Amino acid sequence: MNRLERLISVFLIFLLLSFTFYGSTREIRFPQEEAGGASWLNRSNSITIWYTDERLSAYISKAAVVFGEREDVTVIPVLKSADNFLETCYDASVKGENFPDLIITGSETLEKAYLSGMASAIDDEEMQIGPLNFSDAAVNAVTYHGMKLGYPLAFDVSVMVYNRTYLEQWASQMAIADLTGNSVDMDGGNSESEDMTESGLTVDDIDSAELEALTSEYITKMVPYTLEDLLTIANSYSVPEGVEGILKWDMSSIMYDYWIVGGVMNVGGECGDDKHAISVNSEDAALCLTKYQNLHDYFSIESNEVTYDGVIQDFIDGKTVFTIGGYDLVNRLKEASEDGTLIYEYGFSEMPNATSDIPSRSLAVTTVTCINSFSAKKDLAEKFALCLTREETDAFSDLTGMACCARTFGWEGGANQIYALEYAESVSLPKMIETENYWMQVESMFARIWEGEDVQTELDLLDESLNSVLNNSI
Numbered sequence: 001m002n003r004l005e006r007l008i009s010v011f012l013i014f015l016l017l018s019f020t021f022y023g024s025t026r027e028i029r030f031p032q033e034e035a036g037g038a039s040w041l042n043r044s045n046s047i048t049i050w051y052t053d054e055r056l057s058a059y060i061s062k063a064a065v066v067f068g069e070r071e072d073v074t075v076i077p078v079l080k081s082a083d084n085f086l087e088t089c090y091d092a093s094v095k096g097e098n099f100p101d102l103i104i105t106g107s108e109t110l111e112k113a114y115l116s117g118m119a120s121a122i123d124d125e126e127m128q129i130g131p132l133n134f135s136d137a138a139v140n141a142v143t144y145h146g147m148k149l150g151y152p153l154a155f156d157v158s159v160m161v162y163n164r165t166y167l168e169q170w171a172s173q174m175a176i177a178d179l180t181g182n183s184v185d186m187d188g189g190n191s192e193s194e195d196m197t198e199s200g201l202t203v204d205d206i207d208s209a210e211l212e213a214l215t216s217e218y219i220t221k222m223v224p225y226t227l228e229d230l231l232t233i234a235n236s237y238s239v240p241e242g243v244e245g246i247l248k249w250d251m252s253s254i255m256y257d258y259w260i261v262g263g264v265m266n267v268g269g270e271c272g273d274d275k276h277a278i279s280v281n282s283e284d285a286a287l288c289l290t291k292y293q294n295l296h297d298y299f300s301i302e303s304n305e306v307t308y309d310g311v312i313q314d315f316i317d318g319k320t321v322f323t324i325g326g327y328d329l330v331n332r333l334k335e336a337s338e339d340g341t342l343i344y345e346y347g348f349s350e351m352p353n354a355t356s357d358i359p360s361r362s363l364a365v366t367t368v369t370c371i372n373s374f375s376a377k378k379d380l381a382e383k384f385a386l387c388l389t390r391e392e393t394d395a396f397s398d399l400t401g402m403a404c405c406a407r408t409f410g411w412e413g414g415a416n417q418i419y420a421l422e423y424a425e426s427v428s429l430p431k432m433i434e435t436e437n438y439w440m441q442v443e444s445m446f447a448r449i450w451e452g453e454d455v456q457t458e459l460d461l462l463d464e465s466l467n468s469v470l471n472n473s474i
Contacts, residue, residue, distance in 0.1 A: 046074040047377055047384060050089060051104035052082040053367070056154075059399040063392045067384050075384060090116045093374035101375040102385055107141040107366040108429035108436075110149050111273065115433075119370035121147040122382065133390060135424040136270075138405040141366035143271045144431055150368035151389040152405035154396070156326045157364045157423045158256045160352065161333070162223060163321050164345040170237060171218035178214060179206045224352040227260070227291055230322070234298050242318060247299050249324035250308040251450055254443040255363055256324045259351040261288045262361030262427040267438060267466070272430030275470045281463035288354045289446075289455045296450055303450055316342045324351070327403040330415045348418040363439075364426035366405065434469045441465060 049060065057079060064075035078100065080088060086109060092099035103118055113119035122129065129139060129148045138152035180202065203211075224230035234246045250256050264284040269277035308325070315323040316336045329348075336342035351360045369385040371378050389406065396404040403409060403419050410420030430438065445458045 045072060046076060047101040047375075047380055048076040048078060048098070049102040049104065049369075049384070050078045050080050050085075050100035052080055052085050053104070054079060055400045055402060056104065059392075059396055060388070062395060062399065063384070063388050066392060067387045071380070071383065073380065086113055086116060086118055089118050089372070093117065093372060096374075099374060100372055101377050101381040103370050103372060104153065105150075105368055105370060106429070107150075107368050108272070108431055110142070110144050110368065110370075111431040112433055113370060114144055114147075114149055117373035119149040119368075120373040120378065121149060122151075122371065124148050128386060128390070133407050134405055135407065135420070137364060137424050137426050137428065138366060140271045141364070141428045142368050144273050150370040151385045152366060153369050153389050154367040154400070154402045155364055155405050155423050155426075156255075156403060157362045157419060157426050158259060158324050158326055158351065159329075159362070159418050159422050160224075160349045161315065161323050161325060161329055162347055162349065163315070163318065164219070164347045166240060166243070166318075166321050166344070167219050167222045168215065168345070169240065171215045171222060172211070174218050175211055175214040176203055176206065179211060223347070223349045224322075226353045226356055228355070230352055231298060233321075237321075239321065243321065244314070244319045245299055245301075246320070247295075247322040248301055248306070248311045248314055248320045250306055250311055251301060252303045252306065252443075252447065253308065254439055254446060255326065255365075256308075257292070257446045258363035258427070258442070259360040260292050260354050261285055262363060263354060263359040264288055265427075267435060268430035268432055272428050272435075273432060275432060275434070278466060278470060280466060281459045284358055285459060286455050288358060289449055289459070291354060292446070293449050293452070293455060296452075303447055315346075318344055327419055328401065330397075330419075331401050348415045350418060350422050359425070361425055361427045362422050364423055364428050366428055367402075432470070435466070438466065 051060065057077065060077045064077060067073070068075050085103075085105065089100060089103055103113075105113060105118075110119055114121075124130070129142060129151060131139065134152050138155070139148075141155075142148055142150045142152050222233060224233060230247065237246065239246065264282060266277055266279040268274050311320070311323055312325060312329065312332060314320050316333070333342060333346060351362055353360045369388055371381045371385065375381055393404045393406040393408065396402070396406075397409070397416070403416070403423070410417040441462060445462050449455055449458055
């Protein structure tokens, strides 16, 4: 092949690749925000979606391709700064300049979004946003004064993670002791030592299947159902060499603390939109917070010395038996196992109840896809919102590393099921504009209680502050 022929071949390959690239990406545009000239929104067959979480980019792009092919439209995803996001959306919408047809925002902003026109009520006659497709928690998260203002997309919630290897070792000792009739060595030693052999039976006399079944049963019992169960484990389990403690978590963040009072505090009702449904100061709340304060003595964690990444790394290193974390743990622990950093087996469980009578309820963050009231293409925007939140969700977690609100999430079992179950009973952030600072107040209250401040005094101050703000707005 001479030089001319080679040049012609390269040119033809270039044309083919250019055509292929254009054909595979024609539904996805990432126009520069500063770009002038004709607006993409002037095209009758285009819609624009604005979002702030970069983790969603690959998923939105995939859904845009599928939707674009089906509906013969161009979907324009635009990643924006989270700072003053709703204000930016509103300013663009009022000016009519390259504004979004859809936005992705947090459920806690829905009152503000609705009042500014950034979220419109959805006429859900077919019950797409209902119990068949989403949990009650997800439906409540998008509901405001009886209106559905968006489609639930993603959530985050905290669960408990445990070192299964450590628990199996302890459970095996207990099972052996039970099946042989010998004493349990709570210090992790050999339960067959001469001074313990009361029945004359040894491990060799035990049926392996029976031992495995009983060990599994003991492991289940070692995953705490209540806070008291956790304290019992802390009091009775002598940790293996190298383990620094039973439980360590980031108690400086309300995201990982609120579960202990979530079942007894009410801010805005189940939908977080009722100014008259406020109850944060009760005997049960005081009881739960007293139990929380007592954890300081059991686990000796100083809030100013821990970080979320630090406590997760300690768990990976085998320094703790239990920890608490969000959905990011699924991929973090999986990756640590694959690269050999995490050499232990582990498992996920729902958060323990505060007491046998008081259930725990974790704090949930829900991400919502809303239709901009200023859009002239609401029907098309709603179709794409439905595509994002229902039709393409099989790939959601793989592409984003986030938990999906769709009812099908977690059906396969494993960690996803635990997160889905925890979310189903969770407490959403309230939507009321007046409660924007509520969670910072609660976080500060938890920090002071952890350091020993009087529980009832702190509850009184929180109750007074919250009611003062809400009463002035009614």
